Amino acid sequence: MGKTQKLVQWNPHNIKEKLLEKYPPKVARKRAKQIMINEALENTTPEIVANVRTIPGIITMRGCTYAGCKGVIMGPTSDIVNLVHGPIGCSFYAWLTRRNQTDGINDTDANYIPYCMSTDMQDSDIIFGGEKKLAAAVQEAYDLFHPKAIAIFATCPVGLIGDDIHQVARKMKEKFGDCNVFAFSCEGYKGVSQSAGHHIANNQVFTHVVGKSEEEKTEKFKINLLGEYNIGGDGFEIDRIFHKCGITNISTFSGNSTYDKFASANQADLSCVMCHRSINYVADMLETKYGIPWIKVNFIGAEATAKSLRKIAQYFGDQELIDQVEKVIAEEMPGVESALKEVFPRTKGKTAMIFVGGSRAHHYQELFNEMGMKTISAGYEFGHRDDYEGREVIPSLKVDADSRNIEEIKVEADPLLYKPRKTPEEIAALEKDGLEFKSYTGLNPDMESNTIVVDDLNQYEAEKLVELMKPDLFCAGIKEKYSIQKLGVPMKQLHSYDSGGPYAGFKGAINFYAEIDRLVNSRIWGYMKAPWQEKPELSATYVWE
Numbered sequence: 001m002g003k004t005q006k007l008v009q010w011n012p013h014n015i016k017e018k019l020l021e022k023y024p025p026k027v028a029r030k031r032a033k034q035i036m037i038n039e040a041l042e043n044t045t046p047e048i049v050a051n052v053r054t055i056p057g058i059i060t061m062r063g064c065t066y067a068g069c070k071g072v073i074m075g076p077t078s079d080i081v082n083l084v085h086g087p088i089g090c091s092f093y094a095w096l097t098r099r100n101q102t103d104g105i106n107d108t109d110a111n112y113i114p115y116c117m118s119t120d121m122q123d124s125d126i127i128f129g130g131e132k133k134l135a136a137a138v139q140e141a142y143d144l145f146h147p148k149a150i151a152i153f154a155t156c157p158v159g160l161i162g163d164d165i166h167q168v169a170r171k172m173k174e175k176f177g178d179c180n181v182f183a184f185s186c187e188g189y190k191g192v193s194q195s196a197g198h199h200i201a202n203n204q205v206f207t208h209v210v211g212k213s214e215e216e217k218t219e220k221f222k223i224n225l226l227g228e229y230n231i232g233g234d235g236f237e238i239d240r241i242f243h244k245c246g247i248t249n250i251s252t253f254s255g256n257s258t259y260d261k262f263a264s265a266n267q268a269d270l271s272c273v274m275c276h277r278s279i280n281y282v283a284d285m286l287e288t289k290y291g292i293p294w295i296k297v298n299f300i301g302a303e304a305t306a307k308s309l310r311k312i313a314q315y316f317g318d319q320e321l322i323d324q325v326e327k328v329i330a331e332e333m334p335g336v337e338s339a340l341k342e343v344f345p346r347t348k349g350k351t352a353m354i355f356v357g358g359s360r361a362h363h364y365q366e367l368f369n370e371m372g373m374k375t376i377s378a379g380y381e382f383g384h385r386d387d388y389e390g391r392e393v394i395p396s397l398k399v400d401a402d403s404r405n406i407e408e409i410k411v412e413a414d415p416l417l418y419k420p421r422k423t424p425e426e427i428a429a430l431e432k433d434g435l436e437f438k439s440y441t442g443l444n445p446d447m448e449s450n451t452i453v454v455d456d457l458n459q460y461e462a463e464k465l466v467e468l469m470k471p472d473l474f475c476a477g478i479k480e481k482y483s484i485q486k487l488g489v490p491m492k493q494l495h496s497y498d499s500g501g502p503y504a505g506f507k508g509a510i511n512f513y514a515e516i517d518r519l520v521n522s523r524i525w526g527y528m529k530a531p532w533q534e535k536p537e538l539s540a541t542y543v544w545e
């Protein structure tokens, strides 16, 4: 598929039809509800079906609930021992596959990220039960490291045989006295995707860790950054900017996080939500229990970064902070602008597709817009309807058997620690000045009309989309990388960033411009034909002939 054959004209209705053409009628009917031609309406966008089971037989891009809990939420925490209760494969294949990074700055100087810890269940444990083995493993981890906390993760067989991991955790916690032990019922099958695992992880961190720190934080302008995972060092770049502005980041959930940072999250005066999908409910719980309001931010894209910083400054309303934020933006933007000027003539008008787990399929459109590129198709592996259509739809979301499986924890105002950060009048005044609280409008209104939004895209549809629409760039993960490249289209991993990054903040934007310019303007993709495709008459003879 050389660049010369490129078809720019396409009709989204035809594309949708083509995507569904090969399916049996029942499958086609189901998938049709997850493939949407965007109407880009500000207030109401058409309804999409999301967060439902993948149809058996389809090769989904999704991961499992355990992956969302152990890998995504708890993975980037450096000083909590992560112990997997299950067969060794579950631990081994979740070991260092996400690019979790830490700068190692924590009170205990501990970094357990490089370790792979598992109870290594065997047949006999499945038959006779694995609780004793789990208790012994927790003891061993305690003796080896004396950590502040040990987190236990359940894999599928643990749920099937009914090991009571929470009971083991409670017993060991009592026994140690100086180590917080808690467990996650995050069996891979628990939900339809990773998203369920995020919820299970966040609920337990909120219940067992947040609010447990006695050390008082006295710094100015204290925030939590929720839903930033420090992939490729994104969190380091965001923290650099916060530091320059004089904003104190008490706790990131969970990039470069530590036990104590989680434990102090209740002391922040504002929660900033980056990845809405993985954590929006924690922002709500922090508000209900401790009185911390929340706003949506996005540090992907230089303009988005500047906008987010201004929102934080507006919230605190301190003139010195407002001036400092403006000073930082003025210092950082010239570098961004000159990098953009360099690539813009080459990237302008190019097209991209983005299919990642959740929020990034939305956030990265900001960076592409800055480069003059258009996102012609995008979607989430496991986003919910509110991530597409905005939070207004939350009250109307259907609670099905799968979502009922995930525990909703009851949160009330803490009798001692609840303290509203702003009066209702102050909040109303800020809202009047344009600061929106608890608000997220989702991906659909930000995409142009007639673009194609696909939920839970699968391998077949990915290849079909590329074949039909011929984007200049496809963004997804490692499972998609090589099949897309074989179609002659450059592919950028937006989960792991390949080995690049950071792409967040101002310096990240500069990195991204250069990387995307390199990919979409490389001529190598035009030479994808194998010799036998061009000269099919190629023949060979045996040497003895």
Ligand code: CFM
Residues within 6 Å of the ligand: 068, 072, 098, 194, 227, 229, 231, 275, 276, 277, 278, 356, 357, 358, 359, 360, 361, 494, 495, 496
């Ligand atoms: Fe949020 Fe993420 Fe994402 Fe996500 Fe993920 Fe990730 Fe992702 Mo991979 S928390 S939803 S579960 S932004 S690991 S850092 S890149 S699928 S789009």
